Amino acid sequence: MKQTRELATWLMVTEESLLASEQTRGATRALETPAPVAVRVRGLFKRYKDGTEANRDIDLDVRRGELISILGPNGAGKTTFLRQITTELRPSAGSIEIFGANAIAAPQTVKRMMGITPQEAGIFASLTVREHFELFARLKDLSKAKARAAATEVINSLDLVPEEGKRVGSLSGGQKRRILIGLALLGRPRLLVLDEPTTGLDPSSRQSVWGVIRRAVTDGATVILSTHYIEEAERLSDRIGIIAQGRLIALGTLDELFSRLERSYRVSYRDPLDPFGDLCVHYFASFKEAQAHIAQAELSGYSIARASLEDIYFALTGERLVEGEAEAKA
Amino acid sequence: MSRVTDISSVFRIQLMSMRAEAGPFFLAALVFPAGMYLFANAVGGVARTPEQSRLRFLAGSIVFSLSLTSISWLGYLLLENRFTGRLKLFATLPLAPSSYIFGFLGFAFLQAALGTTVLLLIGRAAGVGMRPNIPMLALVIMLTVLCLCGFGVVIAARARSFTEGSLLTDALGAGLVFLAPVYYLPETMPHGLRFVSRLLPTSFAASAVRTTLTGGYQVGTELLALGLMAIVTLALGFRLTKWRED
Numbered sequence: 001m002k003q004t005r006e007l008a009t010w011l012m013v014t015e016e017s018l019l020a021s022e023q024t025r026g027a028t029r030a031l032e033t034p035a036p037v038a039v040r041v042r043g044l045f046k047r048y049k050d051g052t053e054a055n056r057d058i059d060l061d062v063r064r065g066e067l068i069s070i071l072g073p074n075g076a077g078k079t080t081f082l083r084q085i086t087t088e089l090r091p092s093a094g095s096i097e098i099f100g101a102n103a104i105a106a107p108q109t110v111k112r113m114m115g116i117t118p119q120e121a122g123i124f125a126s127l128t129v130r131e132h133f134e135l136f137a138r139l140k141d142l143s144k145a146k147a148r149a150a151a152t153e154v155i156n157s158l159d160l161v162p163e164e165g166k167r168v169g170s171l172s173g174g175q176k177r178r179i180l181i182g183l184a185l186l187g188r189p190r191l192l193v194l195d196e197p198t199t200g201l202d203p204s205s206r207q208s209v210w211g212v213i214r215r216a217v218t219d220g221a222t223v224i225l226s227t228h229y230i231e232e233a234e235r236l237s238d239r240i241g242i243i244a245q246g247r248l249i250a251l252g253t254l255d256e257l258f259s260r261l262e263r264s265y266r267v268s269y270r271d272p273l274d275p276f277g278d279l280c281v282h283y284f285a286s287f288k289e290a291q292a293h294i295a296q297a298e299l300s301g302y303s304i305a306r307a308s309l310e311d312i313y314f315a316l317t318g319e320r321l322v323e324g325e326a327e328a329k330a
Numbered sequence: 331m332s333r334v335t336d337i338s339s340v341f342r343i344q345l346m347s348m349r350a351e352a353g354p355f356f357l358a359a360l361v362f363p364a365g366m367y368l369f370a371n372a373v374g375g376v377a378r379t380p381e382q383s384r385l386r387f388l389a390g391s392i393v394f395s396l397s398l399t400s401i402s403w404l405g406y407l408l409l410e411n412r413f414t415g416r417l418k419l420f421a422t423l424p425l426a427p428s429s430y431i432f433g434f435l436g437f438a439f440l441q442a443a444l445g446t447t448v449l450l451l452i453g454r455a456a457g458v459g460m461r462p463n464i465p466m467l468a469l470v471i472m473l474t475v476l477c478l479c480g481f482g483v484v485i486a487a488r489a490r491s492f493t494e495g496s497l498l499t500d501a502l503g504a505g506l507v508f509l510a511p512v513y514y515l516p517e518t519m520p521h522g523l524r525f526v527s528r529l530l531p532t533s534f535a536a537s538a539v540r541t542t543l544t545g546g547y548q549v550g551t552e553l554l555a556l557g558l559m560a561i562v563t564l565a566l567g568f569r570l571t572k573w574r575e576d
Contacts, residue, residue, distance in 0.1 A: 049576075086422065087573070087574055088418075088421060088422075088573065088574060088575065089574065089575050090574055090575065090576050107573070107574060108424050108426070109424075111422070111423065111424040112424040114422075116422035117422075118415075118418050118419070118422060120415050120418070121415045121416070121418040121419045121422075122411075122414035122415035122416040122418070122419065123416065123419065124343065124346075124347040124416065125347075126346070126347045126348070126349050126350045126351075127343070127346055127347050131346060135339055135342060135343050135346070136339075136343075136419075136423070138335060138339040139335075139336060139339050139340070139420075139423045139424075139425055140423060140424070141332055141335075141424070180419075183419065183422075184422070
């Protein structure tokens, strides 16, 4: 269903299919009955020593078993936000509770419940893939036997079986990234915090990682991940938070975010006089309005689609996550 | 139990990750001190000097080996972890910073034990007259390593770059040996330096190693000084090694 919705969003579609697509949004992934809160953030504020205010007044409740994506461009404050949740960075003000424990006062306690993939972290080139998982599983308080079993589970789920005996130094960047994700998954933590987990991965590896993350959620894990990939946020998330200039400016299910758009039909085309120029994008309140514009402008090559998360992001921030599109609102 | 597991896991991670460089690493810990022993003998004209000098050179080489192991190379490993992002990986775990450092100390003890053993064998082969008091020597070496490792940990935690940290650990690793009366008598030093150099940990270590190599026990002052210095340097190192930034 998710794939259908995406295709309907991005491809040239008919009015009927657009309406059908609209109806499918009724079956949202929003949780019908709110689950207990896994992560509660209140009034989070982070000012660095140089005076930069990286996060401002962020409130967020993440329910158990929920997957929340934090979306935003580089420098928006996503990583700062996640690093405070993982206890790596001390907030300037505000509070963070993880499964009821105070993350600021008891970082070790909350880290026992978390699996974390930092945006950038090094691994040991001379250790093999299996050695990494087994040794780091021991540091997560797993017994030898459980560490071995956890390593096998992660190796299988991340398609690293052919590489398990290889030294990490000989692996590709994408494989190393998967190892970092696997280290977070060891021991099936209750909360996964993944900072741009699929950055640098090829499309196939990205799909594989998405599958692993979704499986973790199915198994009961709560996930907070940051991304600047629209597709990743759309496909994986129960709810999406949008961060811009340090503020959480929007939070909701995809449908809730779509409902913020007054003009949710998107026509894009290239100027026939400048075929190599930027893509022109216009928004309309209805399909008919969009069609009227196409007829009036005598466009021959164009694309008409329902608005995407990218459009919502643009409507909220005035900026594009995907570069190369001329911003033109009808 | 968890803490012991943590320390041993960090130790194993470091040990296993050093497999590829193990040969050069241990060789380097021996080549410099063994070379210094031979050099000091040659320069000091060992054929004409009393047995006491040869013992001083051997003890000095053991302290030099410990200094290189504990400050230069331990510092290098800690710096490497910090500036290649591996430290971040440890910081994501429910691991106390002190367990992380103790894991490295285990690695330093292993190197120190190997280096000292080989130097004792070289001394024996070179005919240095000694009756080492092994338990006391082990205690002296342990406290020396703890004290000197503290310097490495502090530098690794505070350095602003890998290059800066490496230069500092190298300079300190060698400097603490050559600025102290380790290879030579304190009387041969410039007057102003004499008193200060006697307070360096390497001075206490060299004195204690010399005494225990001849079977002596009278190293109470040296052990106390090294113990106190170890507490201060390691406490500072623990304090500066943080998982959380402000």
